[in-house]
Amino acid sequence: MYEPYPTPDLARDHKKFRYSSLWTFAKQDLRLLVFLLVIGGFIGLGVGYFWVGLCIAFSIFFAFQLRSLYLVNEWISNRPYEAPPNLDGIWGALLFNVYRAQRQERVVQAEMVGLIDRAQSSLVALAEAVVLTDELHQIEWWNPAAEKLLGIQPLDRGRNLLTIIRQPSFIDYFNHIDKSPDGIKIKSSVFEEHYVQIKLTRFGSESRLLLAYDVTRIHNLEQMRKDFVDNISHELRTPLTVLSGYIETFTDQEDLNPRWKRAFDQMHSQTRRMNALVNDLLLLSRLEGNKQIAKNQIIEMPSLMNQLFDDAQAYNVDYGHTLNLDIDSHCDLIGSDTELASAFSNLITNAIKYTPKGGTVTIGWHDDGEHGYFTVQDTGIGIDPKHLPRLTERFYRVDSARSRQTGGTGLGLAIVKHVLMQHAAYLEVESKENQGSTFKVVFPKERLYNPDESLNSFEL
Incomplete structure (x- = not known):
């Protein structure tokens, strides 16, 4: 964290400097000039060279100003991070304002650095992989999770991201982010039978932020659900077909008791509903499994x-x-x-x-x-x-x-x-x-x- 520099005499009375007008500081220089001119005038009158005495007094005042200018330039050029020299007049006001603005800028800069450090520390602690790329798609920064999930190594800094994650589906997604707003799921190149969900976000001109996390468990559960629905739907079709056949046979009997006929009609209606449900489940399962089939x-x-x-x-x-x-x-x-x-x-x-x-x-x-x-x-x-x-x-x-x-x-x-x-x-x-x-x-x-x-x- 930024350590404050020693406060010079000029900056101690900061309230007076902050609320005083420029005329307050200019009066100090004017008083000095008047004092020198009076002394020079009296001395000049005494020796019989009045105007020469005034010129000498003005030259001394000008020398003071040149000295102040030299000190200001020397401080700005060689020691900008140290306390400024203690000067009076307009030069003192200038130094104080520069020094105060400099301190404020350093405080803000230190706060920003601290905020960036905290943000980076939080990204490092994430279980999700985070990768930053520049406008040329070269890797600038990544967190430890990216090394584990995506296999990025220290030597990969500056390499094009597409030379590391080379799956065709990811390359297509990388070039057409808007077509997949929820990201894309790919098979891990680091661990067998593992799956990673990747989401890309553009920022700046062509820079990208990559977020990735392991979805193997979710993928396996989803696959189990699909297999279960598919299998149970196929297994239900045969008994439903048999039941529907017998129910239709009994329903078509002309001498069927009206009480039984109503029951068989309801059974027939419910078997039709179950058949529709099974057919919809099979259709849904087929649609989920045929994502790569061309629709042209x-x-x-x-x-x-x-x-x-x-x-x-x-x-x-x-x-x-x-x-x-x-x-x-x-x-x-x-x-x-x-x-x-x-x-x-x-x-x-x-x-x-x-x-x-x-x-x-x-x-x-x-x-x-x-x-x-x-x-x-x-x-x-x-x-x-x-x-x-x-x-x-x-x-x-x-x-x-x-x-x-x-x-x-x-x-x-x-x-x-x-x-x-x-x-x-x-x-x-x-x-x-x-x-x-x-x-x-x-x-x-x-x-x-x-x-x-x-x-x-x-x-x-």
């Missing part, structure tokens, strides 16, 4: 929208809603037709199911040149805003009783989220209770395909 089909949106509209009309028979189709975009989509059709259908059937009979559901496809928008707007029961952040969680239900009545599995929007993530798209929801909802799927420009522009380019 060109989907003719007018054809897909008309197909979705026809399916919606068939589903709408029991609800009696007014269905509208609104297409004002000439762009097609690049992606997986089956996955997107499944996601869009989920949004449409939800709108139909959760809208009271006689409502209105509008299905739309639009673009603004930068994004494509698939929308489903309804006049249904709406959703309390507090539920919106959790809508795409598995098995999350806004109203469990209503979901059971409509036969929902609680996985529809989770499936939608996974499909959209694999197409670099996202879901926006606007809703108010008893005023309806609008579900908007936003696709980036890279996922849009304009056949008219392609045809024009071909003709050229």
Whole structure:
């Protein structure tokens, strides 16, 4: 920590110097000049050379000023960190102000150094890896956890980060940070069967801050969950198929007792619901496992929208809603037709199911040149805003009783989220209770395909 320097006589009475005006200090020089001129004048009169005496007095005053200037220059040039010389007059005021500003700057500098030291000490103590790179992506600083998790060694200072973490997925993430706002999970190059979550943040012009932490346990638990769901879903399909077959057989008996018929109808309804749940679980598991499959089909949106509209009309028979189709975009989509059709259908059937009979559901496809928008707007029961952040969680239900009545599995929007993530798209929801909802799927420009522009380019 900074140690204060000895306080000179000039600085001891700091209150007087702080609140006095410059005229106060100038008067000291003026008094000295007047004193010298009076003495010189009297001596000059005595010897008969009045003006010569005044010139000599003024020369002596000028010599005092030159001496003060010399002392100020010598202090600033050679001893700026020591106490300044004790001078009177304007030069003393100048030295005091310089010295006070210098001390204040040193105090602030010492505080900043202390703050940086504490921040660096806290980063060193973190279990998460922290790495700083410069504008050329060369490593400037790292904490001990980075050596353990990422294998960075002292000799790596000044090396390009991409020569140390060389996985293709990380290099792609490094060059396109904005495409993965939550970071990326990669396999550790230091420990086998270990996984590291990495998050990059830009600062300055091209400098980057890297944060990384071990997610092996979370990865293993997630893999166990996926394996369990996948296996249990497959195991349930066979007994459910058998049960459904026998229940349908008994239900079709014409001489079945009405009391039993009601029971079998309920059993048949519940087995259908369980089958839907198992199918959704298997679909979700497949989507999670197929993240690397290319989604590069060109989907003719007018054809897909008309197909979705026809399916919606068939589903709408029991609800009696007014269905509208609104297409004002000439762009097609690049992606997986089956996955997107499944996601869009989920949004449409939800709108139909959760809208009271006689409502209105509008299905739309639009673009603004930068994004494509698939929308489903309804006049249904709406959703309390507090539920919106959790809508795409598995098995999350806004109203469990209503979901059971409509036969929902609680996985529809989770499936939608996974499909959209694999197409670099996202879901926006606007809703108010008893005023309806609008579900908007936003696709980036890279996922849009304009056949008219392609045809024009071909003709050229």
